Amino acid sequence: MYPPKFSYVIPDNVKEALEFLESHDDAKPLAGGHSLIPMLKLRIFRPSYLVEIRRLPELKYIKTEGNVVKIGPVVTHYDIMKANIPLLSETASKIADPQVRNMGTIGGSISHLDPSADYPAALIAMDAKVRIKSTKGERVESFSSFAKDMFTPDLNPGELVAEIEVPLLKDYKFSYQKLERRAGDFAIVGVAVALKVNGDVIQDARIGLTAVNKTAVRASEAEKILLSGKISEKLIEEAATKAMDYANPTSDIRGSAEYKKKMVKVMTKRAILAALNR
Numbered sequence: 001m002y003p004p005k006f007s008y009v010i011p012d013n014v015k016e017a018l019e020f021l022e023s024h025d026d027a028k029p030l031a032g033g034h035s036l037i038p039m040l041k042l043r044i045f046r047p048s049y050l051v052e053i054r055r056l057p058e059l060k061y062i063k064t065e066g067n068v069v070k071i072g073p074v075v076t077h078y079d080i081m082k083a084n085i086p087l088l089s090e091t092a093s094k095i096a097d098p099q100v101r102n103m104g105t106i107g108g109s110i111s112h113l114d115p116s117a118d119y120p121a122a123l124i125a126m127d128a129k130v131r132i133k134s135t136k137g138e139r140v141e142s143f144s145s146f147a148k149d150m151f152t153p154d155l156n157p158g159e160l161v162a163e164i165e166v167p168l169l170k171d172y173k174f175s176y177q178k179l180e181r182r183a184g185d186f187a188i189v190g191v192a193v194a195l196k197v198n199g200d201v202i203q204d205a206r207i208g209l210t211a212v213n214k215t216a217v218r219a220s221e222a223e224k225i226l227l228s229g230k231i232s233e234k235l236i237e238e239a240a241t242k243a244m245d246y247a248n249p250t251s252d253i254r255g256s257a258e259y260k261k262k263m264v265k266v267m268t269k270r271a272i273l274a275a276l277n278r
């Protein structure tokens with residue numbers, strides 16, 4: 001309940017924040033604090049400094065440029081939910097509860113990289129990109145290579161997630177389906193689906209799974225099945241069945257591995273049907 005002692009740093013701008021992080025190995029950026037503070041309260045680690053980045057205006061924006069949406073890392077789940085970004089806004093709306101959504105940020109969520117977090121299902125399905133900044137410069141990488149392992153983002157000491165970029169899936173039908181025991185819980189299984197439909201055929205299909213692997217995955221063979229013929233109950237059933245091949249869940253208090261794997265099929269089917277009925 002009681003965090004260990006730390007010093008609190010309020011930089012005026014991103015440059016100052018990066019310089020401080022670069023010169024202090026035991027400093028942690030603080031965004032929404034809704035993963036970091038619970039960990040401090042459990043004394044899982046003891047940083048000497050927390051560097052507050054959540055109020056830096058340079059990191060708080062949502063910009064649509066052509067077919068791309070650029071999102072600053074300290075944009076909250078609530079603001080993303082309200083921004084009408086296909087698939088991503090619906091996913092944000094299902095994170096935790098209203099209080100958490102008011103504080104938690106997209107940059108904090110992907111830097112923390114809980115294997116059951118919601119955004120990764122959508123971000124992997126959207127081929128999102130992550131811009132990373134340090135005092136030495138910046139680099140951009142795909143979300144799939146950024147998410148190296150659970151709780152292990154591709155971030156070096158002194159680096160900040162500076163932007164998340166997703167395509168604007170304007171003409172897509174989409175749905176994020178989350179299986180949870182109670183409203184406000186982390187996902188038992190989460191499936192994000194985006195489909196580009198032309199008449200009775202699907203021209204592009206994106207299926208992202210969360211909570212059933214160490215990091216989110218795309219069920220690419222299931223996507224291919226959806227592209228292989230006219231939309232029918234059989235086609236959807238086959239694709240949803242295939243999605244199970246991409247799940248290697250572990251048994252825990254949220255359910256057995258076997259149950260979770262079966263639920264991947266159920267939730268994929270629900271997500272495809274919900275998207276098509278949009």
Ligand SMILES: Cc1cc2nc3c(=O)[nH]c(=O)nc-3n(C[C@H](O)[C@H](O)[C@H](O)COP(=O)(O)OP(=O)(O)OC[C@H]3O[C@@H](n4cnc5c(N)ncnc54)[C@H](O)[C@@H]3O)c2cc1C
Binds near residue numbers: 035104106161
């Ligand atoms: C009760 C509760 C329920 C929750 N339920 C869900 C849920 O259902 N689904 C879900 O997805 N999440 C859930 N969460 C997690 C929530 O979404 C967090 O807000 C999120 O994981 C972390 O974002 P944050 O902005 O709060 O980050 P913080 O807690 O501030 O930071 C998390 C980590 O990321 C680092 N960090 C933060 N920003 C950056 C950056 N820009 N660059 C580099 N490193 C950075 C921090 O140093 C820290 O290590 C829940 C949290 C709580 C408390």
